[in-house]
Amino acid sequence: MTMKTLVLGGARSGKSHYAQQLAEQADKSVIYIATATAGDDEMRLRIEQHQRERPRSWQLIEEPLALAAVLQQQNQQQACVLVDCLTLWMSNQLTENAFNITTVVDELLEAVRQFDGELIMVSNEVGLGVVPMGELSRQFVDETGRLHQQLAQICDRVVMTVAGLPQILKDKGK
Numbered sequence: 001m002t003m004k005t006l007v008l009g010g011a012r013s014g015k016s017h018y019a020q021q022l023a024e025q026a027d028k029s030v031i032y033i034a035t036a037t038a039g040d041d042e043m044r045l046r047i048e049q050h051q052r053e054r055p056r057s058w059q060l061i062e063e064p065l066a067l068a069a070v071l072q073q074q075n076q077q078q079a080c081v082l083v084d085c086l087t088l089w090m091s092n093q094l095t096e097n098a099f100n101i102t103t104v105v106d107e108l109l110e111a112v113r114q115f116d117g118e119l120i121m122v123s124n125e126v127g128l129g130v131v132p133m134g135e136l137s138r139q140f141v142d143e144t145g146r147l148h149q150q151l152a153q154i155c156d157r158v159v160m161t162v163a164g165l166p167q168i169l170k171d172k173g174k
Contacts, residue, residue, distance in 0.1 A: 002117050003173055005157040007166075008125040008148065014164035016050065016084055019122045023058075026080035026118050030058040033071075033081065035089040037064045050084070058082075064092040068107040076116050086123035086151075090144050094136065105147055112154055123148060125160065 005022060009015035023030045032054060038044040054060075059079075063070045067089050074081050083089075093104050112119065127145045132138050152158045158170040 003119070003157060004112065004115065004155040005120045005159065006148070006151050006155045007120065007122045007159045007161065009161035010125055010128065013161040014166075015122050015124075015161040017053070017164070018159065018161050018166050019082055019084065019120050020054065022120050023080045023082045023118075024055070028118060029079045030055070031061060031074055031077065031079045031081045032058045033061045033063055033067065033074075033083045035064050035067065035083065035085060035092065037088075037092065064089065065096060068104075068111040071108075071111040071115055071119075074117075075111075075114060078117075080118040080120065081115075082120045082122070084122040086121055086147065087126065087144055090147065091140060094140055094143065098136075098139070101143055105143070105150075108147075109150055109154065112151065121151065121155075123151075 005019075007015045007019045007022075009018075023032075034047075034050070036043065036047050036050075038047055061070055061074075067083065071081070071083075093101055097104050112121075123144070125148070126141050127148075132141060152170065155170070156172040157168070160167045160169055
């Protein structure tokens with residue numbers, strides 16, 4: 001069975017842990033696509049923590065920008081592909097490709113639409129707080145919110161994690 005899942009949640013909401021549980025339950029080999037870059041010591045520690053929490057048997061692909069291309073390469077594999085996380089990917093894109101963000105997002109959405117297999121994507125829900133004051137921060141919230149809305153339409157399952165508890169928003173698999 002093929003399933004596309006979007007797992008949303010706030011910081012430290014349990015979304016990555018939940019997504020990892022889904023990947024383990026898929027009973028397939030797992031390809032973990034990490035989008036984070038270690039720009040400072042705090043982020044380096046977060047990345048190390050995520051690495052310790054992942055099974056060593058999972059294949060790791062580190063790709064901060066070319067996510068659509070990696071999904072195309074991994075399409076139709078007999079594995080479960082787990083992307084963590086789309087918010088960091090968006091941040092990377094706005095830093096590197098802000099002038100081209102619509103094209104890059106469209107490429108990602110098409111890669112997700114065309115993906116034929118088990119796909120789990122993790123992202124921070126950033127639209128629940130106050131509107132940021134800075135232009136780049138507002139663009140980040142706006143673009144991420146639009147991405148989430150479009151992915152929610154494409155995905156078979158959408159889950160919001162709150163305090164470590166998964167709240168099913170959409171589930172076509174049942």
